[in-house]
Amino acid sequence: MNTLLEQELGAQRPGPELADRMVRRVRARLDAPANAAALLAALRRIVLARPMQLAYAVLLLAAMVKSGSMITGERPPGISTEMTRPVAAIGSAGGADTDRRRTADDKFAMNTELKEEGILQPGNRPVGAPAFAGRTDMPRSFAAPAPGDAVDSLVAAGATRHFGWKDTAADGSLAAAAAPAESGEGGAAAGAAALALPVAEPQPGNRKLIRDASVQVEVADYAKAAASIGAFATGEGGYISTQSSNRGANGKLQGSIEIKLPPERLDDFLGKLRGLGDVKSQNLTTQDVTKDYFDTGARMRNAQVEEARLIEIVKNRTGKLSDVLEVERELARVRESIEQMQGTLKYYDAMVQFATVTIALNEKDLNTPAQYLLKQRADLSLYSKDVDAAFARARQIAASAQAQVLDSNVQRDDAGRTTATLSLLINPDAAESALGQLKDLGRIENFTSATQRIAQGGSDNADGAVRTERDKVEAHLTILKDEENSVQQTEIGIQTADIEARIAALKKNASDMGAEVKGASFQSDPSGAEFGTVQLRMPLRAYAGVLAAVKHLGEVKNLSTHRQEGATVSDNAPAEMTVQLFTEPQVVTPDDGLWATIRRTLGEAAGAVAWSVRMIGVSLAFFAPWLLLLGVAAVCVKLARRLRRKS
Amino acid sequence: MVIRAHSRTLFAIAFAILHDREEAEDVVQETFVKAFRSRWRIRKADRLPGWLSTVARNRALDLLRRRRPIACPEPAAVDSAPRAADAADAEETRELLHRTLATLPETHRIALTLRYLEGLDHKAIQQAMGLSDGALRGILGRGLATMRKALKPSTSPALE
Secondary structure (H helix, E strand, C coil): CHHHHHHHHHHCCCCCHHHHHHHHHHHHHHHCCCCHHHHHHHHHHHHCCHHHHHHHHHHHHHHHHHHHHHHHCCCCCCCCCCCCCCCCCCCCCCCCCHHHCCCCCCCCCCEEEECCCCCCCHHHCCCCCCCCCCCCCCCCCCCCCCCCCCECCCCCCCCCCCECCCCCCCCCHHHHHHHHHHHCCCHHHHHHHHHECCCCCCCCCCCCEEEEEEEEEEECCHHHHHHHHHHHHHHCCCEEEEEEEEECCCCCEEEEEEEEECHHHHHHHHHHHHCCCEEEEEEEEEEECHHHHHHHHHHHHHHHHHHHHHHHHHHCCCCCHHHHHHHHHHHHHHHHHHHHHHHHHHHHHHHHHCEEEEEEEEECCCCCECEEEEEEEEEEEEEECCHHHHHHHHHHHHHHCCCEEEEEEEEECCCCCEEEEEEEEECHHHHHHHHHHHHCCCEEEEEEEEEEEEECCCECCCCCCCEEEEEEEEEEEEEEECCCCCCEEEEEEEECCCHHHHHHHHHHHHHHCCCEEEEEEEEECCCCCEEEEEEEEEEHHHHHHHHHHHHCCCEEEEEEEEECCCCCCCCCCEEEEEEEEECCCCCCCCCCCHHHHHHHHHHHHHHHHHHHHHHHHHHHHHHHHHHHHHHHHHHHHHHHHHHHHHC | CHHHHHHHHHHHHHHHHHCCHHHHHHHHHHHHHHHHHCHHHCCCHHHHHHHHHHHHHHHHHHHHHHCCCCCCCCCCCCCCCCCCHHHHHHHHHHHHHHHHHHHCCHHHHHHHHHHHCCCCCHHHHHHHHCCCHHHHHHHHHHHHHHHHHHHCCCCCHHHC
C-alpha cells in the first residue's frame, strides 16, 4: 500500500521549478495595477478592522440612546436649553446633588438692592425669576386722561356734585409717532419685533375708578318713592342690590336701598333722585385704583410664569425627593398667591363695573315748616406738573373769591417730590366758580363733595315755606406732583454674565442717552446665579438708542412691548423700559472645596450614565419586536430555500 | 524565502482537494498573495505555516465548490486485441486508488498527500495541518486502512 501510494502520488510531485514559478507568479500578481476588486478588498479590510468594529459598537449604542431619547421625549440630565430661573428654582433637573439643596430661609441669600427711587415698592419687588417668557396675556394699555377734562359745574341747590372721565379717541397718530422711534434701530427693530410677544387689545377708558354715592332723601310717601327709585335704576341700566325698611316710633317708614348701576349713568340717576323729595345729605366719592389694579395684574403674571417653571421642574424631576418636595411647597405657595391676586382683580372689576348708590329714605314728619342749614364740603386732589405754580394760582383763586384760608402747606420729601395742601372756607355764592377754577389747575385724581342738610326744626309737611340757609363751603385742596403715564412699556430679558457690572454700565449709558433710572435691584443665590432689574424712563425719541444699548449687554431672551393707543403721542411722550438681567444657569454650582465639586460632577455623570442605559433599554424594547419579526422572516426564507434545494 | 519554504506543502494540500495541478498552483499563488497583503495580521512567525495551510485549504474548497461538474470521459472502446493482464490490472488499481482517495475525508486525504506526494515527515505534517502527533497518527492509520480495504482484491503481489 505504501509503495503504491508513493508511486501514484509521487508521480504527481511537482518539480523543483515550482518554487521559482510561484515566486514569479506572485511577484507579477503583486506588481499588477490595482483594480476595482483589489480596492474593494482593501476597503473591506479597513471596514472590518478591529478599531472600526469598536467604533461601530459605540455608534450603535449612541444611536440607541438617541432613539430612546426621541421615543420618550426626555433630555439628557444636567443639560437645559431653556432659561433656568436663577433664584427661585429649587433643586435641579438633573443629577442627585445634595449640596445644591436650599432651605426656604437661605434661598434668597445675598439679596442686594440698589433702590434709586421709591419705584420698587415691596409689593412690586421681583421675587425670583424673570416675569415673562411664555406669557400670553399682557397688561392692557390704558389711555392717559387728558388734563383739564370738562366737568359739570357745581349745582347751586347742592344736590349733587359729579364729574366725568372722557376717553380720548384713537386717531392713528400713535402709530406714526411710534414708527420714527423704531426706525433708527433698523435691523434691531426687526429683531425686537420678531422677539415681541403679541400685545393685548387695548380697552377704552382703562382707568379703574370706583364710584360710590350715598344720599339721604326725605319723601312724602316711602313706598311710592321706593318704587320710583327702582324704576330709575332700571331705566339707567342698573338694579336694586339690597333694600330694607322699618317703621319708626312716629309711625313713619324709613329704610335703605342700595342701587348698582353703570358709573356713567350715576349723575343722571342722582338728578332723578332729587325729584323724589328733599335731599338731606349727599356724599359722592371716586376712588382711582388704576395703579393698584395693573400692579396686581403684573405681579400675578409674574407669579404665573413662576408657577409654569415650577411645574416644569416637578414634571422633569430627576433629583432627590427632598428637592422635589421643596419645589412642590413653593408651587403651592405661588398658586395661593396667584389665586389671591385673581380674587383682588375680580373684586376691582366688580367694583369698577358698577357704581354703588346707597339711598336712605324716610317719610316726612309734617308739622311746622322746616328750617335747614345746608353745609357742603368739597375735597379735591389734583396732579400737576408744577406743584408750586399750581399752589400759587390756587392762592390767587382763593383771594379773588374772598375765601378764608384755614390751612396752607407745601411739603417736599427727600426724593424731591412736592405736595401742597390748601383748606378754604368759601362763600356759597362764589364756591361754584372757585371750585371750577381750582379743578382746572391740574389733572383731577379724586374729587369728593358732601352736602349735608341739617334740620333746624319744623316739618316739611307743615304749612309754610321751608327755609334753607347755605353755609360756607369748606374746600380742601391737595396738589400732587404729576407723573404722566408712559405711552409705551417695554420688558426685555437679557442673559449675560457679571450682572452688577452690566447694571452699572446700563445706568451710565441710559443717563448719557437721556433716560432716567427709576430703580434697580440685584439678587444672587448660593448657586451663583445672579439676577438684576433696572427700570428706565425716557422720552420716546431716546427709546431706540436705549434699546440698542440694552441689547448689547448680552443675549436677548425675551422682548415685549406694549403701546398705548387712542391718544396723540409726541417724541417727548414718556416710555418705560424694564430690563431684567440674569446669568446662564450653572450645571455645576460653585461650592466649598474641590471634593464637593468632584462629588457633584461624579454624581451627575452617574446620573447621565444611568439615563443613557435607560434610553438604551427603551430603544431595545421599542425595536425588539421588529428585530424578532425580521429574524423570523429570515428563518422562514432560509427554510424555504432549503426545501427548494432538496426538492 | 517564505514562498520557497512553503510552496510545495501548500501545493500538496491544494492538490489533495482539487486533484488538478493547474488549479492547485493557482491556489498556492492566491495564498501567497493574500499572505503578503495581510502580513500585518500575523504577529508570530511560528503561526505562519498553519495560517498558510488554512488559507490554502479554504481557497481550494471554495474552488472545489465553484467548480462545474466535469463530464466523465467516454469509456474507451474495448480493444479486441489481447492486452497484457498485468498492465490492465495496474491501470485498474491506479484508477481504484484515485477514486478511493477522492472519497476519503478531506483531512485524511490531505495527510496522505503530504505524506506520500511530498514525503514530509510527521512533524512537518503536524505543523502544516495544526494536528497533534496522536491525531496525525490516527488520521494516517485510518486513511491507510480505508485504502487497503478498498484496494485489497485488486492489489497484485508485484506492486506490494
